[in-house]
Amino acid sequence: xxxxxxxxxxxxxxxxxxxxxxxxxxxxxxxxxxxxxxxxxxxxxxxxxxxxxxxxxxxxxxxxxxxxxxxxxxxxxxxxxxxxxxxxxxxxxxxxxxxxxxxxxxxxxxxxxxxxxxxxxxxxxxxxxxxxxxxxxxxxxxxxxxxxxxxxxxxxxxxxxxxxxxxxxxxxxxxxxxxxxxxxxxxxxxxxxxxxxxxxxxxxxxxxxxxxxxxxxxxxxxxxxxxxxxxxxxxxxxxxxxxxxxxxxxxxx
Amino acid sequence: xxxxxxxxxxxxxxxxxxxxxxxxxxxxxxxxxxxxxxxxxxxxxxxxxxxxxxxxxxxxxxxxxxxxxxxxxxxxxxxxxxxxxxxxxxxxxxxxxxxxxxxxxxxxxxxxxxxxxxxxxxxxxxxxxxxxxxxxxxxxxxxxxxxxxxxxxxxxxxxxxxxxxxxxxxxxxxxxxxxxxxxxxxxxxxxxxxxxxxxxxxxxxxxxxxxxxxxxxxxxxxxxxxxxxxxxxxxxxxxxxxxxxxxxxxxx
Numbered sequence: 001x002x003x004x005x006x007x008x009x010x011x012x013x014x015x016x017x018x019x020x021x022x023x024x025x026x027x028x029x030x031x032x033x034x035x036x037x038x039x040x041x042x043x044x045x046x047x048x049x050x051x052x053x054x055x056x057x058x059x060x061x062x063x064x065x066x067x068x069x070x071x072x073x074x075x076x077x078x079x080x081x082x083x084x085x086x087x088x089x090x091x092x093x094x095x096x097x098x099x100x101x102x103x104x105x106x107x108x109x110x111x112x113x114x115x116x117x118x119x120x121x122x123x124x125x126x127x128x129x130x131x132x133x134x135x136x137x138x139x140x141x142x143x144x145x146x147x148x149x150x151x152x153x154x155x156x157x158x159x160x161x162x163x164x165x166x167x168x169x170x171x172x173x174x175x176x177x178x179x180x181x182x183x184x185x186x187x188x189x190x191x192x193x194x195x196x197x198x199x200x201x202x203x204x205x206x207x208x209x210x211x212x213x214x215x216x217x218x219x220x221x222x223x224x225x226x227x228x229x230x231x232x233x234x235x236x237x238x239x240x241x242x243x244x245x246x247x248x249x250x251x252x253x
Numbered sequence: 254x255x256x257x258x259x260x261x262x263x264x265x266x267x268x269x270x271x272x273x274x275x276x277x278x279x280x281x282x283x284x285x286x287x288x289x290x291x292x293x294x295x296x297x298x299x300x301x302x303x304x305x306x307x308x309x310x311x312x313x314x315x316x317x318x319x320x321x322x323x324x325x326x327x328x329x330x331x332x333x334x335x336x337x338x339x340x341x342x343x344x345x346x347x348x349x350x351x352x353x354x355x356x357x358x359x360x361x362x363x364x365x366x367x368x369x370x371x372x373x374x375x376x377x378x379x380x381x382x383x384x385x386x387x388x389x390x391x392x393x394x395x396x397x398x399x400x401x402x403x404x405x406x407x408x409x410x411x412x413x414x415x416x417x418x419x420x421x422x423x424x425x426x427x428x429x430x431x432x433x434x435x436x437x438x439x440x441x442x443x444x445x446x447x448x449x450x451x452x453x454x455x456x457x458x459x460x461x462x463x464x465x466x467x468x469x470x471x472x473x474x475x476x477x478x479x480x481x482x483x484x485x486x487x488x489x490x491x492x493x494x495x496x497x498x499x500x501x502x503x504x505x
Binding site: 050051053054061062063064065066067079080081094095096098099100102103104105106188189190191192193194195196197200201206207210 | 318390
């Protein structure tokens with residue numbers, strides 16, 4: 001984006017910054033965004049590490065090496081009790097991985113709850129995330145998907161607002177995938193299971209919760225990959241600047 | 254940069270003060286109510302403390318889910334253990350008649366119970382799930398004597414806050430708080446699925462507590478110590494698990 005701003009405009013911004021910049025992200029959005037980023041990567045790395053101690057997935061309540069998994073990742077394992085076909089056993093990293101996983105989960109939950117409460121009360125979801133009424137049609141959504149598929153560069157208006165597809169994916173991530181992640185994660189805890197057995201039964205059992213936890217991880221990771229690719233396509237420096245300083249260059253018509 | 258207004262400065266200052274004193278008060282309350290785990294000192298202490306305190310507030314009296322007989326796993330998996338030593342083999346050769354479970358520490362009547370005595374105590378059983386921190390699970394029927402019965406029997410003193418228990422394998426020892434020690438599902442288990450507890454599953458006796466992960470259900474227990482502090486045991490982190498990098502509280 002910076003590169004596309006004409007020289008005259010750049011010069012004028014030096015003199016009158018207010019006229020060429022718009023406030024893009026509030027401080028709450030920026031802080032919760034980066035805290036969630038930190039928590040997500042900590043959870044992803046440690047979660048992958050924990051999976052390596054038993055890289056198989058089952059449905060229902062029970063699953064172990066004597067039972068048939070629905071998914072065998074065919075990865076090397078950090079336990080010699082798991083037959084993997086590899087001639088070696090990876091070092092055990094579950095201790096710190098589990099400690100960090102749960103600490104990062106607390107960070108994610110605290111940040112998420114704060115973001116949700118603020119988002120509702122400050123009107124963030126209503127204004128910025130729920131698609132505008134003019135965008136709430138299948139046609140608009142299909143149009144948006146089509147322009148994405150044609151790799152059309154985002155228009156200038158997208159520098160300071162979210163398009164309908166972005167809004168829908170943020171809604172899914174914030175209101176479906178993250179809550180599911182926390183629910184399935186807690187459902188694997190024996191202490192939580194004792195306090196809220198229905199939360200485990202509704203999911204279909206302990207091992208189903210573990211399988212869903214893994215599947216939602218894949219969906220969230222795909223979201224993050226697409227998100228980062230879109231940021232790069234839309235102008236990495238300008239978008240990073242917007243998410244760090246909160247300011248974006250006013251689009252020139 | 255925008256100028257910070259006086260009002261903003263005051264509100265931020267007040268919020269920060271409230272936050273810091275809030276945390277201090279919470280820490281004090283948590284300490285008084287025993288909501289701080291013994292391994293709360295390190296880098297991951299905050300997360301550990303939050304997990305332990307939150308779970309104890311939510312599940313203090315909650316029972317682990319019990320399953321129907323038809324849900325008992327056909328193929329339970331006995332996790333591998335370190336090689337059992339000569340002493341174990343000698344006891345095993347004599348059908349464990351000389352096995353002793355020594356209960357000592359803060360007890361009015363410290364006692365060494367034989368396997369036969371433990372088996373003669375009032376029996377309790379439950380069909381529950383056991384799960385490993387690795388992610389696998391199975392369901393079995395566990396039977397034995399509630400740990401709370403043994404604590405009564407030896408006259409546990411009122412100031413006891415933790416129960417430390419040890420395997421015949423010297424590097425495997427754990428401890429639990431009174432919420433778990435007095436919990437009706439916490440057993441000194443000597444039976445599994447209607448038969449004597451098989452050796453690969455911890456026979457002749459293991460601790461069995463279904464509200465925490467399998468590594469807390471120590472196999473081959475020979476000694477139980479009642480205490481009001483975990484400081485003198487090992488490195489003072491509560492059990493062998495934190496010394497090996499794992500959490501003391503394994504309810505998650």
